[in-house]
Amino acid sequence: MRHGAKYPKVAEYLTKYKVEMLIFYDFSAEHWTHIRTTNPIESMFVTVRLRMNKTKNCENRKTTQAIACKLMRIAEAN
Structure with a gap:
């Protein structure tokens, strides 16, 4: 390897x-x-990945992490 x-x-x-x-x-x-x-874990990350690809104005790491965290919480609730 x-x-x-x-x-x-x-x-x-x-x-x-x-x-x-x-x-x-x-x-x-x-x-x-x-x-x-x-796979429930993969499904959650697909949701986040799709949204992050559409959102082009995430200028810094903190904003990106906040959006990803919010999307995961929404996906988890569903």
């Missing part, structure tokens, strides 16, 4: 669980959207 010397624990984890992490790609591409959106 390329960064194994710098991040040995991460490299060990990725090596150990490689099959489980890549099983997603065993399904055909047409099913990926449905599989991905059934």
Whole structure:
């Protein structure tokens, strides 16, 4: 692994669980959207990612974090 010397624990984890992490790609591409959106954590981040991509006026880190936090709270409530 390329960064194994710098991040040995991460490299060990990725090596150990490689099959489980890549099983997603065993399904055909047409099913990926449905599989991905059934994960509640991923669904929340998709919501945040979509909104952040549309919002171009986030000029600093604090504003961006506040918006992302608010969006996650809304998504969590739903």
